[in-house]
Amino acid sequence: xxxxxxxxxxxxxxxxxxxxxxxxxxxxxxxxxxxxxxxxxxxxxxxxxxxxxxxxxxxxxxxxxxxxxxxxxxxxxxxxxxxxxxxxxxxxxxxxxxxxxxxxxxxxxxxxxxxxxxxxxxxxxxxxxxxxxxxxxxxxxxxxxxxxxxxxxxxxxxxxxxxxxxxxxxxxxxxxxxxxxxxxxxxxxxxxxxxxxxxxxxxxxxxxxxxxxxxxxxxxxxxxxxxxxxxxxxxxxxxxxxxxxxxxxxxxx
Amino acid sequence: xxxxxxxxxxxxxxxxxxxxxxxxxxxxxxxxxxxxxxxxxxxxxxxxxxxxxxxxxxxxxxxxxxxxxxxxxxxxxxxxxxxxxxxxxxxxxxxxxxxxxxxxxxxxxxxxxxxxxxxxxxxxxxxxxxxxxxxxxxxxxxxxxxxxxxxxxxxxxxxxxxxxxxxxxxxxxxxxxxxxxxxxxxxxxxxxxxxxxxxxxxxxxxxxxxxxxxxxxxxxxxxxxxxxxxx
Numbered sequence: 001x002x003x004x005x006x007x008x009x010x011x012x013x014x015x016x017x018x019x020x021x022x023x024x025x026x027x028x029x030x031x032x033x034x035x036x037x038x039x040x041x042x043x044x045x046x047x048x049x050x051x052x053x054x055x056x057x058x059x060x061x062x063x064x065x066x067x068x069x070x071x072x073x074x075x076x077x078x079x080x081x082x083x084x085x086x087x088x089x090x091x092x093x094x095x096x097x098x099x100x101x102x103x104x105x106x107x108x109x110x111x112x113x114x115x116x117x118x119x120x121x122x123x124x125x126x127x128x129x130x131x132x133x134x135x136x137x138x139x140x141x142x143x144x145x146x147x148x149x150x151x152x153x154x155x156x157x158x159x160x161x162x163x164x165x166x167x168x169x170x171x172x173x174x175x176x177x178x179x180x181x182x183x184x185x186x187x188x189x190x191x192x193x194x195x196x197x198x199x200x201x202x203x204x205x206x207x208x209x210x211x212x213x214x215x216x217x218x219x220x221x222x223x224x225x226x227x228x229x230x231x232x233x234x235x236x237x238x239x240x241x242x243x244x245x246x247x248x249x250x251x252x253x
Numbered sequence: 254x255x256x257x258x259x260x261x262x263x264x265x266x267x268x269x270x271x272x273x274x275x276x277x278x279x280x281x282x283x284x285x286x287x288x289x290x291x292x293x294x295x296x297x298x299x300x301x302x303x304x305x306x307x308x309x310x311x312x313x314x315x316x317x318x319x320x321x322x323x324x325x326x327x328x329x330x331x332x333x334x335x336x337x338x339x340x341x342x343x344x345x346x347x348x349x350x351x352x353x354x355x356x357x358x359x360x361x362x363x364x365x366x367x368x369x370x371x372x373x374x375x376x377x378x379x380x381x382x383x384x385x386x387x388x389x390x391x392x393x394x395x396x397x398x399x400x401x402x403x404x405x406x407x408x409x410x411x412x413x414x415x416x417x418x419x420x421x422x423x424x425x426x427x428x429x430x431x432x433x434x435x436x437x438x439x440x441x442x443x444x445x446x447x448x449x450x451x452x453x454x455x456x457x458x459x460x461x462x463x464x465x466x467x468x469x470x471x472x473x474x475x476x477x478x479x480x481x482x483x484x
Contacts, residue, residue: 060387087393097388101406111392114402156388163392 011036011071011167011198012057018065019052019222026052028222029066034167039199041209041230044219045245050202053219054169057200058089071166087115090160094172096152098144104131104155105140108162116163130162131155134188150181154188161192168192170201174208186212206249210234218242274453278445282457285438290465292355292437293424296362300423301416303363304370308408309400311371312378322371329368335429337361342433358430366423373415377408410480417473421466438462 010033019027026049034040042050055061057068059075059082067074075085098107109127112118118126131137134154144152153173160168170189174182186208193199193212203209209216209230216233218226218241226233226242237243259267311322329337341357352360381404389399409416431440442458 058391060391083393083395086391089391091388091391093384093388095382095384097382097384099385099388099403099407101410110389110402111394114398115393159388159392 009036009072010034010069011038012200013069014053014057014066015069016066017053017056017063017068019049019056019061020064026222027056027063030222030224032217032224034198034200036166036198037196038214039193039197039201039212040215040217041213042200042202042217042219043204043206043209043245044217044225048219049222050219051171054091054171054200054202057167057169058086058091060091083115087111087163088166090157090163090165090168092153092156092160092168092170092173094175096144096149096156096176098152098155098159100144103141103143104136104147104158107144107155108159111159111163126162127158130158133161133191134158135184148181149177150184153177153181153185157185157188157192161197166198168197168199170199170203172202172204174203174205204249206234206246218245220245269452269456271451271453274445274449274451275457278442278449278454279457281441281445282438282454282461285436285441285458286461286465288355288435288437289427289461292359292362292427292430292435293465295359296366296427297420297424299359299363300366301370301420303367305374305405307367307371308374308378309405311375312400312404313396325364326368326371329365330372332365334361334365334423334426335432337365338429338433354430354433354435357433358427358435362423362426362429365426366419369419369423370412370416373412373419374405374408376415377411378404380411381407413477413480417477421469421473424469425462425466 012032012034014030014032017027017030017032018025030049030053032040032053042053044050052061056063057070059068063076066076068076070085070089073080073085075082098104099110102110105124105127108130109118109123112123112126113120128137128140131140134157136151136154136158139147139151139155144155147155157173173189174185177185182205186205189199189201189208190212201209201213211230213230215227216230217224218233218237218239220241226237226239233242234246237246307322307326311319338358338361341352341361342354345352345357385403385407386399389403390396394402427435427437428439430437431443434440438458438461442454445454446452
Protein backbone atom coordinates (compact mmCIF):
# COMPACT_ATOMS: atom_id res chain seq x y z
CA UNK A 1 0.00 0.00 0.00
CA UNK A 2 1.28 3.46 -0.84
CA UNK A 3 1.68 5.87 2.05
CA UNK A 4 -1.33 8.17 2.45
CA UNK A 5 -0.69 11.82 1.68
CA UNK A 6 0.91 13.56 4.62
CA UNK A 7 -1.85 16.14 4.97
CA UNK A 8 -4.58 13.58 5.37
CA UNK A 9 -5.98 13.70 8.87
CA UNK A 10 -4.97 10.65 10.85
CA UNK A 11 -7.76 8.74 12.55
CA UNK A 12 -5.42 8.11 15.45
CA UNK A 13 -2.29 10.01 16.22
CA UNK A 14 0.01 9.42 19.16
CA UNK A 15 2.45 12.23 19.81
CA UNK A 16 5.30 11.59 22.22
CA UNK A 17 3.09 9.28 24.27
CA UNK A 18 4.60 8.43 27.64
CA UNK A 19 3.46 6.19 30.44
CA UNK A 20 5.30 5.54 33.66
CA UNK A 21 4.48 3.74 36.88
CA UNK A 22 6.62 5.64 39.33
CA UNK A 23 10.13 5.38 37.97
CA UNK A 24 9.25 2.48 35.67
CA UNK A 25 8.79 3.78 32.14
CA UNK A 26 6.60 1.51 30.04
CA UNK A 27 6.14 3.93 27.12
CA UNK A 28 9.04 6.20 26.23
CA UNK A 29 7.63 8.62 23.72
CA UNK A 30 5.55 6.84 21.09
CA UNK A 31 4.81 8.63 17.80
CA UNK A 32 2.32 6.86 15.62
CA UNK A 33 -0.26 7.76 12.98
CA UNK A 34 -3.02 5.45 11.87
CA UNK A 35 -4.87 6.66 8.79
CA UNK A 36 -8.56 6.15 8.04
CA UNK A 37 -9.20 2.65 6.74
CA UNK A 38 -5.73 1.47 7.67
CA UNK A 39 -4.99 -1.65 9.68
CA UNK A 40 -1.82 -1.41 11.73
CA UNK A 41 -0.53 -4.46 13.57
CA UNK A 42 1.70 -4.03 16.59
CA UNK A 43 4.05 -6.87 17.42
CA UNK A 44 6.77 -7.25 19.98
CA UNK A 45 7.83 -9.22 23.04
CA UNK A 46 5.65 -9.23 26.16
CA UNK A 47 6.36 -6.27 28.37
CA UNK A 48 7.27 -4.13 25.38
CA UNK A 49 4.41 -1.73 26.12
CA UNK A 50 2.11 -2.75 23.23
CA UNK A 51 -0.94 -3.24 25.39
CA UNK A 52 -0.27 -0.15 27.49
CA UNK A 53 -0.06 1.91 24.30
CA UNK A 54 -3.34 0.47 23.07
CA UNK A 55 -5.05 1.08 26.40
CA UNK A 56 -3.90 4.69 26.40
CA UNK A 57 -5.78 5.16 23.11
CA UNK A 58 -9.15 5.07 24.90
CA UNK A 59 -7.77 6.10 28.27
CA UNK A 60 -8.40 2.82 30.01
CA UNK A 61 -4.90 3.71 31.08
CA UNK A 62 -3.93 7.32 31.61
CA UNK A 63 -0.79 8.42 29.85
CA UNK A 64 1.75 10.45 31.79
CA UNK A 65 2.86 12.54 28.84
CA UNK A 66 2.22 13.28 25.18
CA UNK A 67 -1.01 13.37 23.24
CA UNK A 68 -3.60 10.93 21.96
CA UNK A 69 -5.48 12.49 19.07
CA UNK A 70 -8.52 10.57 17.86
CA UNK A 71 -10.23 11.89 14.75
CA UNK A 72 -8.75 15.32 15.34
CA UNK A 73 -9.55 15.54 19.06
CA UNK A 74 -6.84 15.36 21.72
CA UNK A 75 -8.57 13.04 24.19
CA UNK A 76 -5.96 13.58 26.90
CA UNK A 77 -7.00 17.20 27.33
CA UNK A 78 -8.85 18.05 30.52
CA UNK A 79 -12.57 18.57 29.98
CA UNK A 80 -12.87 15.93 27.27
CA UNK A 81 -16.01 13.83 27.74
CA UNK A 82 -14.29 10.48 27.67
CA UNK A 83 -17.56 8.51 27.64
CA UNK A 84 -18.58 10.19 24.39
CA UNK A 85 -15.12 9.64 22.92
CA UNK A 86 -15.16 5.96 23.85
CA UNK A 87 -18.32 5.31 21.83
CA UNK A 88 -16.27 6.13 18.75
CA UNK A 89 -13.43 3.81 19.77
CA UNK A 90 -14.25 0.11 19.91
CA UNK A 91 -12.08 -2.19 21.95
CA UNK A 92 -11.68 -5.96 21.89
CA UNK A 93 -9.86 -7.68 24.74
CA UNK A 94 -7.72 -10.77 25.03
CA UNK A 95 -10.11 -12.31 27.57
CA UNK A 96 -13.27 -11.27 25.61
CA UNK A 97 -14.77 -9.79 28.81
CA UNK A 98 -18.32 -10.56 27.81
CA UNK A 99 -20.87 -9.94 30.55
CA UNK A 100 -21.71 -13.46 31.74
CA UNK A 101 -25.10 -12.49 33.15
CA UNK A 102 -26.39 -11.20 29.80
CA UNK A 103 -27.14 -13.00 26.54
CA UNK A 104 -25.06 -12.36 23.45
CA UNK A 105 -27.70 -9.85 22.34
CA UNK A 106 -27.79 -8.31 25.83
CA UNK A 107 -24.03 -7.84 25.66
CA UNK A 108 -24.22 -6.18 22.28
CA UNK A 109 -27.15 -3.88 23.10
CA UNK A 110 -26.12 -2.76 26.60
CA UNK A 111 -24.34 0.42 25.54
CA UNK A 112 -27.00 1.18 22.91
CA UNK A 113 -29.63 1.12 25.63
CA UNK A 114 -27.69 2.69 28.51
CA UNK A 115 -25.43 5.18 26.76
CA UNK A 116 -27.29 6.03 23.58
CA UNK A 117 -30.74 5.62 25.15
CA UNK A 118 -32.03 3.69 22.17
CA UNK A 119 -35.45 2.14 22.74
CA UNK A 120 -35.48 -1.65 23.19
CA UNK A 121 -36.72 -2.74 19.75
CA UNK A 122 -34.31 -0.45 17.91
CA UNK A 123 -31.38 -1.60 20.05
CA UNK A 124 -32.31 -5.21 19.36
CA UNK A 125 -32.51 -4.61 15.63
CA UNK A 126 -29.07 -3.00 15.60
CA UNK A 127 -27.71 -5.68 17.93
CA UNK A 128 -28.96 -8.49 15.71
CA UNK A 129 -27.46 -6.81 12.67
CA UNK A 130 -24.10 -6.59 14.44
CA UNK A 131 -24.29 -10.25 15.46
CA UNK A 132 -25.18 -11.07 11.85
CA UNK A 133 -21.99 -9.33 10.72
CA UNK A 134 -19.89 -11.64 12.90
CA UNK A 135 -21.98 -14.65 11.83
CA UNK A 136 -23.67 -15.24 15.17
CA UNK A 137 -27.26 -14.06 14.72
CA UNK A 138 -28.39 -17.58 15.65
CA UNK A 139 -26.63 -17.31 19.02
CA UNK A 140 -28.31 -14.04 20.01
CA UNK A 141 -30.04 -15.60 23.01
CA UNK A 142 -27.16 -17.75 24.21
CA UNK A 143 -25.23 -16.78 27.31
CA UNK A 144 -21.45 -16.42 26.99
CA UNK A 145 -20.86 -19.64 28.95
CA UNK A 146 -22.69 -21.52 26.20
CA UNK A 147 -20.39 -20.19 23.48
CA UNK A 148 -16.93 -21.28 22.39
CA UNK A 149 -14.00 -18.93 22.86
CA UNK A 150 -14.05 -17.95 19.20
CA UNK A 151 -17.77 -17.25 19.33
CA UNK A 152 -17.36 -15.19 22.51
CA UNK A 153 -14.69 -13.10 20.86
CA UNK A 154 -16.91 -12.55 17.83
CA UNK A 155 -19.72 -11.39 20.13
CA UNK A 156 -17.19 -9.05 21.75
CA UNK A 157 -16.38 -7.64 18.30
CA UNK A 158 -20.11 -7.21 17.62
CA UNK A 159 -20.46 -5.39 20.97
CA UNK A 160 -17.83 -2.93 19.81
CA UNK A 161 -18.91 -2.41 16.19
CA UNK A 162 -22.60 -1.96 17.04
CA UNK A 163 -21.69 1.54 18.26
CA UNK A 164 -20.27 2.29 14.78
CA UNK A 165 -16.84 3.28 16.01
CA UNK A 166 -14.39 5.11 13.79
CA UNK A 167 -11.46 3.23 15.26
CA UNK A 168 -11.12 -0.29 16.61
CA UNK A 169 -8.49 -1.38 19.11
CA UNK A 170 -7.67 -5.07 19.42
CA UNK A 171 -5.63 -6.24 22.40
CA UNK A 172 -4.26 -9.69 21.51
CA UNK A 173 -7.70 -10.82 20.36
CA UNK A 174 -6.70 -14.39 19.60
CA UNK A 175 -4.17 -15.09 22.37
CA UNK A 176 -6.70 -16.74 24.69
CA UNK A 177 -8.29 -18.86 21.96
CA UNK A 178 -7.96 -22.53 21.12
CA UNK A 179 -5.99 -22.85 17.89
CA UNK A 180 -9.01 -24.18 15.99
CA UNK A 181 -11.09 -21.07 16.74
CA UNK A 182 -8.41 -18.48 15.96
CA UNK A 183 -9.28 -18.57 12.26
CA UNK A 184 -12.93 -17.55 12.66
CA UNK A 185 -11.95 -14.45 14.66
CA UNK A 186 -9.24 -13.44 12.20
CA UNK A 187 -11.74 -13.88 9.37
CA UNK A 188 -14.16 -11.46 11.06
CA UNK A 189 -11.31 -9.01 11.56
CA UNK A 190 -10.35 -9.27 7.90
CA UNK A 191 -13.93 -8.58 6.85
CA UNK A 192 -14.00 -5.61 9.17
CA UNK A 193 -10.82 -4.33 7.55
CA UNK A 194 -12.37 -4.75 4.11
CA UNK A 195 -15.41 -2.74 5.18
CA UNK A 196 -13.06 0.20 5.69
CA UNK A 197 -12.63 0.13 9.48
CA UNK A 198 -9.54 1.75 10.94
CA UNK A 199 -7.85 -0.83 13.14
CA UNK A 200 -4.94 -0.93 15.56
CA UNK A 201 -4.19 -4.55 16.44
CA UNK A 202 -1.78 -5.81 19.07
CA UNK A 203 -1.15 -9.42 18.11
CA UNK A 204 1.12 -12.41 18.26
CA UNK A 205 -0.37 -13.81 15.06
CA UNK A 206 2.58 -13.09 12.77
CA UNK A 207 0.93 -14.86 9.84
CA UNK A 208 -2.13 -12.65 10.14
CA UNK A 209 -0.08 -9.47 10.54
CA UNK A 210 1.98 -10.37 7.51
CA UNK A 211 -0.99 -11.20 5.32
CA UNK A 212 -3.56 -8.64 6.39
CA UNK A 213 -1.85 -5.56 7.86
CA UNK A 214 -1.19 -2.40 5.90
CA UNK A 215 1.64 -1.60 8.23
CA UNK A 216 3.48 -3.40 11.01
CA UNK A 217 4.99 -1.79 14.09
CA UNK A 218 7.63 -3.61 16.06
CA UNK A 219 7.87 -2.42 19.66
CA UNK A 220 10.43 -3.21 22.30
CA UNK A 221 11.12 -1.72 25.72
CA UNK A 222 8.45 0.96 25.45
CA UNK A 223 9.50 2.32 22.08
CA UNK A 224 8.81 1.73 18.40
CA UNK A 225 11.89 0.04 17.01
CA UNK A 226 10.80 -0.45 13.45
CA UNK A 227 7.79 0.10 11.26
CA UNK A 228 6.87 -0.46 7.68
CA UNK A 229 4.87 -2.61 5.29
CA UNK A 230 4.67 -6.22 6.51
CA UNK A 231 6.82 -7.49 3.65
CA UNK A 232 9.63 -5.21 4.81
CA UNK A 233 9.35 -5.73 8.55
CA UNK A 234 8.98 -9.50 8.24
CA UNK A 235 10.99 -10.02 5.06
CA UNK A 236 13.92 -7.68 5.60
CA UNK A 237 13.97 -6.36 9.17
CA UNK A 238 16.48 -3.54 9.61
CA UNK A 239 17.09 -3.86 13.32
CA UNK A 240 18.79 -6.62 15.27
CA UNK A 241 16.08 -6.65 17.89
CA UNK A 242 13.38 -7.15 15.26
CA UNK A 243 15.38 -9.96 13.70
CA UNK A 244 15.93 -11.64 17.07
CA UNK A 245 12.24 -11.39 17.90
CA UNK A 246 11.08 -12.71 14.55
CA UNK A 247 13.62 -15.51 14.64
CA UNK A 248 12.17 -16.68 17.94
CA UNK A 249 8.67 -16.61 16.47
CA UNK A 250 9.28 -18.16 13.10
CA UNK A 251 11.78 -20.59 14.59
CA UNK A 252 9.09 -21.84 16.92
CA UNK A 253 6.65 -22.58 14.10
CA UNK B 254 -53.61 -30.16 88.76
CA UNK B 255 -56.20 -32.73 89.67
CA UNK B 256 -56.85 -36.02 87.98
CA UNK B 257 -55.18 -39.41 87.76
CA UNK B 258 -51.36 -39.65 88.10
CA UNK B 259 -49.56 -39.21 84.77
CA UNK B 260 -46.66 -41.05 83.14
CA UNK B 261 -43.57 -39.27 81.75
CA UNK B 262 -45.06 -38.46 78.36
CA UNK B 263 -48.23 -37.26 79.94
CA UNK B 264 -46.25 -34.91 82.17
CA UNK B 265 -44.21 -33.70 79.21
CA UNK B 266 -47.37 -33.03 77.21
CA UNK B 267 -49.02 -31.32 80.14
CA UNK B 268 -45.95 -29.12 80.77
CA UNK B 269 -44.85 -28.12 77.28
CA UNK B 270 -47.94 -28.75 75.17
CA UNK B 271 -50.71 -27.65 77.46
CA UNK B 272 -53.76 -26.93 75.33
CA UNK B 273 -55.45 -24.83 78.00
CA UNK B 274 -52.42 -22.57 78.42
CA UNK B 275 -51.97 -22.42 74.66
CA UNK B 276 -55.54 -21.31 74.16
CA UNK B 277 -55.17 -18.61 76.79
CA UNK B 278 -51.92 -17.11 75.51
CA UNK B 279 -51.97 -17.56 71.76
CA UNK B 280 -53.15 -13.96 71.12
CA UNK B 281 -50.02 -12.72 72.96
CA UNK B 282 -47.80 -15.01 70.93
CA UNK B 283 -49.49 -13.94 67.71
CA UNK B 284 -49.04 -10.28 68.58
CA UNK B 285 -45.35 -11.04 69.10
CA UNK B 286 -45.20 -12.85 65.77
CA UNK B 287 -46.29 -9.72 63.93
CA UNK B 288 -43.66 -7.65 65.73
CA UNK B 289 -40.97 -10.22 64.90
CA UNK B 290 -42.00 -10.45 61.25
CA UNK B 291 -42.36 -6.69 60.88
CA UNK B 292 -39.06 -5.95 62.54
CA UNK B 293 -37.33 -8.77 60.66
CA UNK B 294 -38.50 -7.36 57.33
CA UNK B 295 -37.65 -3.79 58.33
CA UNK B 296 -34.15 -4.85 59.40
CA UNK B 297 -33.62 -6.91 56.22
CA UNK B 298 -34.63 -4.11 53.87
CA UNK B 299 -32.79 -1.30 55.64
CA UNK B 300 -29.72 -3.43 56.44
CA UNK B 301 -29.36 -4.70 52.87
CA UNK B 302 -29.92 -1.27 51.34
CA UNK B 303 -27.41 0.39 53.67
CA UNK B 304 -24.89 -2.44 53.24
CA UNK B 305 -25.10 -2.33 49.44
CA UNK B 306 -24.75 1.45 49.50
CA UNK B 307 -21.61 1.14 51.65
CA UNK B 308 -20.14 -1.46 49.29
CA UNK B 309 -20.75 0.87 46.33
CA UNK B 310 -19.13 3.79 48.16
CA UNK B 311 -16.18 1.56 49.02
CA UNK B 312 -15.86 0.61 45.35
CA UNK B 313 -15.24 4.26 44.52
CA UNK B 314 -11.78 3.66 45.93
CA UNK B 315 -11.40 6.87 47.86
CA UNK B 316 -9.41 6.15 51.03
CA UNK B 317 -11.30 8.78 53.02
CA UNK B 318 -14.51 6.91 52.19
CA UNK B 319 -13.19 3.37 52.36
CA UNK B 320 -11.43 3.58 55.72
CA UNK B 321 -14.47 4.63 57.78
CA UNK B 322 -16.55 1.97 56.00
CA UNK B 323 -14.01 -0.74 56.82
CA UNK B 324 -13.87 0.44 60.43
CA UNK B 325 -17.67 0.46 60.66
CA UNK B 326 -17.97 -3.03 59.17
CA UNK B 327 -15.30 -4.47 61.44
CA UNK B 328 -16.68 -2.90 64.62
CA UNK B 329 -20.27 -3.87 63.90
CA UNK B 330 -19.28 -7.43 63.12
CA UNK B 331 -17.08 -7.71 66.21
CA UNK B 332 -19.58 -6.38 68.77
CA UNK B 333 -22.31 -8.69 70.06
CA UNK B 334 -25.61 -7.31 68.70
CA UNK B 335 -26.99 -7.47 72.23
CA UNK B 336 -24.45 -4.89 73.37
CA UNK B 337 -25.40 -2.54 70.54
CA UNK B 338 -29.09 -2.80 71.39
CA UNK B 339 -28.36 -2.09 75.05
CA UNK B 340 -26.19 0.90 74.18
CA UNK B 341 -28.90 2.43 71.98
CA UNK B 342 -31.67 1.81 74.50
CA UNK B 343 -29.96 2.54 77.83
CA UNK B 344 -26.91 4.67 77.03
CA UNK B 345 -28.09 6.97 74.25
CA UNK B 346 -30.86 8.58 76.34
CA UNK B 347 -28.09 9.86 78.64
CA UNK B 348 -26.80 11.98 75.75
CA UNK B 349 -30.30 13.08 74.84
CA UNK B 350 -31.18 10.50 72.19
CA UNK B 351 -34.13 8.42 73.30
CA UNK B 352 -35.34 5.49 71.30
CA UNK B 353 -38.19 3.07 71.71
CA UNK B 354 -37.40 -0.61 72.19
CA UNK B 355 -38.52 -1.21 68.61
CA UNK B 356 -36.36 1.60 67.29
CA UNK B 357 -33.20 0.62 69.15
CA UNK B 358 -33.54 -3.04 68.15
CA UNK B 359 -34.23 -2.08 64.55
CA UNK B 360 -31.31 0.34 64.38
CA UNK B 361 -28.84 -2.01 66.04
CA UNK B 362 -29.73 -5.00 63.88
CA UNK B 363 -29.85 -2.86 60.73
CA UNK B 364 -26.31 -1.67 61.36
CA UNK B 365 -25.11 -5.21 62.05
CA UNK B 366 -26.74 -6.56 58.90
CA UNK B 367 -25.40 -3.62 56.89
CA UNK B 368 -21.87 -4.43 58.06
CA UNK B 369 -22.16 -8.06 56.95
CA UNK B 370 -23.95 -7.16 53.72
CA UNK B 371 -21.27 -4.62 52.87
CA UNK B 372 -18.56 -7.25 53.31
CA UNK B 373 -20.45 -9.82 51.22
CA UNK B 374 -21.23 -7.45 48.36
CA UNK B 375 -17.72 -5.98 48.45
CA UNK B 376 -16.36 -9.54 48.24
CA UNK B 377 -18.60 -10.11 45.23
CA UNK B 378 -17.34 -6.91 43.57
CA UNK B 379 -13.72 -7.92 44.20
CA UNK B 380 -14.30 -11.38 42.75
CA UNK B 381 -15.06 -9.95 39.30
CA UNK B 382 -12.25 -9.77 36.77
CA UNK B 383 -11.21 -6.17 36.10
CA UNK B 384 -11.96 -6.75 32.44
CA UNK B 385 -15.68 -6.65 33.17
CA UNK B 386 -15.75 -2.99 34.10
CA UNK B 387 -13.07 -2.17 31.52
CA UNK B 388 -15.22 -3.65 28.77
CA UNK B 389 -18.22 -1.66 29.96
CA UNK B 390 -16.24 1.58 30.27
CA UNK B 391 -14.72 1.02 26.81
CA UNK B 392 -18.23 1.19 25.30
CA UNK B 393 -18.90 4.55 26.93
CA UNK B 394 -20.79 3.48 30.05
CA UNK B 395 -20.20 5.79 33.00
CA UNK B 396 -18.85 4.48 36.31
CA UNK B 397 -22.37 4.41 37.73
CA UNK B 398 -23.87 2.66 34.70
CA UNK B 399 -21.06 0.11 34.78
CA UNK B 400 -21.75 -0.47 38.46
CA UNK B 401 -25.49 -0.94 38.08
CA UNK B 402 -25.62 -2.86 34.79
CA UNK B 403 -22.45 -4.95 34.87
CA UNK B 404 -20.73 -5.11 38.26
CA UNK B 405 -23.54 -5.30 40.82
CA UNK B 406 -25.69 -7.93 39.07
CA UNK B 407 -22.68 -10.24 39.05
CA UNK B 408 -21.51 -9.27 42.53
CA UNK B 409 -24.96 -10.06 43.91
CA UNK B 410 -24.87 -13.53 42.50
CA UNK B 411 -21.58 -14.21 44.28
CA UNK B 412 -22.80 -12.52 47.46
CA UNK B 413 -26.22 -14.14 47.55
CA UNK B 414 -25.53 -17.28 49.65
CA UNK B 415 -23.71 -15.38 52.44
CA UNK B 416 -26.30 -12.60 52.22
CA UNK B 417 -29.33 -14.84 52.64
CA UNK B 418 -27.66 -16.67 55.54
CA UNK B 419 -26.91 -13.41 57.22
CA UNK B 420 -30.35 -11.92 56.66
CA UNK B 421 -31.88 -14.93 58.39
CA UNK B 422 -29.34 -14.93 61.22
CA UNK B 423 -29.74 -11.22 61.91
CA UNK B 424 -33.56 -11.32 61.65
CA UNK B 425 -33.57 -14.11 64.21
CA UNK B 426 -31.74 -11.75 66.53
CA UNK B 427 -34.95 -9.74 66.81
CA UNK B 428 -35.38 -11.99 69.87
CA UNK B 429 -32.57 -10.00 71.51
CA UNK B 430 -35.03 -7.12 71.69
CA UNK B 431 -36.51 -8.92 74.69
CA UNK B 432 -33.74 -7.39 76.84
CA UNK B 433 -35.18 -3.94 76.17
CA UNK B 434 -38.74 -5.21 76.69
CA UNK B 435 -39.65 -5.33 73.02
CA UNK B 436 -42.90 -7.28 72.72
CA UNK B 437 -41.63 -9.73 70.15
CA UNK B 438 -42.41 -13.45 70.20
CA UNK B 439 -39.81 -14.61 72.70
CA UNK B 440 -40.43 -11.81 75.18
CA UNK B 441 -44.19 -12.35 75.11
CA UNK B 442 -43.68 -16.08 75.52
CA UNK B 443 -41.42 -15.57 78.52
CA UNK B 444 -43.90 -13.27 80.25
CA UNK B 445 -46.73 -15.67 79.48
CA UNK B 446 -44.64 -18.52 80.86
CA UNK B 447 -44.09 -16.73 84.16
CA UNK B 448 -47.73 -15.72 84.44
CA UNK B 449 -49.04 -19.17 83.62
CA UNK B 450 -46.39 -21.04 85.56
CA UNK B 451 -46.16 -23.31 82.55
CA UNK B 452 -43.64 -23.23 79.66
CA UNK B 453 -46.14 -24.04 76.90
CA UNK B 454 -45.84 -20.46 75.52
CA UNK B 455 -42.14 -21.14 74.93
CA UNK B 456 -43.09 -24.16 72.85
CA UNK B 457 -45.46 -21.93 70.94
CA UNK B 458 -42.68 -19.38 70.43
CA UNK B 459 -40.44 -22.13 69.05
CA UNK B 460 -43.23 -23.19 66.70
CA UNK B 461 -43.69 -19.57 65.66
CA UNK B 462 -39.97 -19.24 64.84
CA UNK B 463 -40.11 -22.37 62.71
CA UNK B 464 -43.21 -21.06 60.96
CA UNK B 465 -41.50 -17.76 60.21
CA UNK B 466 -37.99 -18.84 59.31
CA UNK B 467 -38.40 -22.14 57.50
CA UNK B 468 -40.36 -20.45 54.67
CA UNK B 469 -37.71 -17.69 54.67
CA UNK B 470 -34.98 -20.31 54.26
CA UNK B 471 -36.87 -22.12 51.50
CA UNK B 472 -37.32 -18.82 49.70
CA UNK B 473 -33.60 -18.05 50.08
CA UNK B 474 -32.66 -21.45 48.72
CA UNK B 475 -34.94 -21.01 45.73
CA UNK B 476 -33.44 -17.61 45.05
CA UNK B 477 -29.92 -19.07 45.18
CA UNK B 478 -30.65 -21.91 42.77
CA UNK B 479 -32.47 -19.57 40.42
CA UNK B 480 -29.52 -17.19 40.34
CA UNK B 481 -26.97 -19.96 39.79
CA UNK B 482 -28.95 -21.30 36.92
CA UNK B 483 -28.62 -18.16 34.88
CA UNK B 484 -24.83 -18.21 34.53
